[in-house]
Amino acid sequence: MRNMIRPLLCLLLLTATSLAQVRDGRLKVVYNPPKTPLSKIWEGAIQKGQFYEQAAERLNNHLAWPRDVLIVIGDIGTANCFYSPDQHRIYMGYEMYDYLFAQFRTIESDQDALRHTFLAMDFFFYHEMGHCLAGEFNLPITGREEDAADDLAAVSLAEGGQYGGEVAMAAAQFFEIMSRGADVKKLPFWDEHGLDGQRFYNILTTFYGSNPNRYIFLEKIVPASRLARGEREFKHKTRSWDRILNQHLRQPKNTGEVF
Ligand SMILES: [Zn+2]
Numbered sequence: 001m002r003n004m005i006r007p008l009l010c011l012l013l014l015t016a017t018s019l020a021q022v023r024d025g026r027l028k029v030v031y032n033p034p035k036t037p038l039s040k041i042w043e044g045a046i047q048k049g050q051f052y053e054q055a056a057e058r059l060n061n062h063l064a065w066p067r068d069v070l071i072v073i074g075d076i077g078t079a080n081c082f083y084s085p086d087q088h089r090i091y092m093g094y095e096m097y098d099y100l101f102a103q104f105r106t107i108e109s110d111q112d113a114l115r116h117t118f119l120a121m122d123f124f125f126y127h128e129m130g131h132c133l134a135g136e137f138n139l140p141i142t143g144r145e146e147d148a149a150d151d152l153a154a155v156s157l158a159e160g161g162q163y164g165g166e167v168a169m170a171a172a173q174f175f176e177i178m179s180r181g182a183d184v185k186k187l188p189f190w191d192e193h194g195l196d197g198q199r200f201y202n203i204l205t206t207f208y209g210s211n212p213n214r215y216i217f218l219e220k221i222v223p224a225s226r227l228a229r230g231e232r233e234f235k236h237k238t239r240s241w242d243r244i245l246n247q248h249l250r251q252p253k254n255t256g257e258v259f
Pocket of ligand 1: 127128131146149
């Protein structure tokens, strides 16, 4: 029996070491050189705010990433943000900042539009993080991954107090603007995303469900029949994400902390 102990210990030590190596990935923030004067301005403002660096640090503290994942901020050739599972990268485009700013400017002052642009982009980062978690950790997702990514963003932000609420309301506002005057016959029912109007109501319902008293003003916007399900939906989604991510945690998340 004694002869077994040393080989077993060696084996366990090796396994622990290889597991530690496998799980030693980090999120890293990379800024691609801006290609336009406007992009240069976005770059300066984003670097000053340090949102991506702080989010990456929190996510690195809590999650045992199997490999490095880059968060690339730059001109990406399209007004969009996306996660590339093949490259293990999240791309956040300056063009998306341009687009959001232009949309918010249609309803408010430049100053408010700028603030809402940054807040909505924070939401889209968490949405892309939902895709990234699903891809990097090979998470089980049933239903549309786009809906799951919105849910991950919303339930994470719902724990973030006033900041989380402002981010979610800015994103919901963006979807509301996008849904205005839509021709029903031309709506992209085929798309992998929910319709803009649906994403608007889903975000609001999730936030109402997280704290009906704080978000009581949403009772004037979302039909009562949907809000009635809000608290149950929120609890279910939160529990589900907690359970899905539990085995990938490096250390537990504190209550009230946004991922
Ligand atoms: Zn998506």
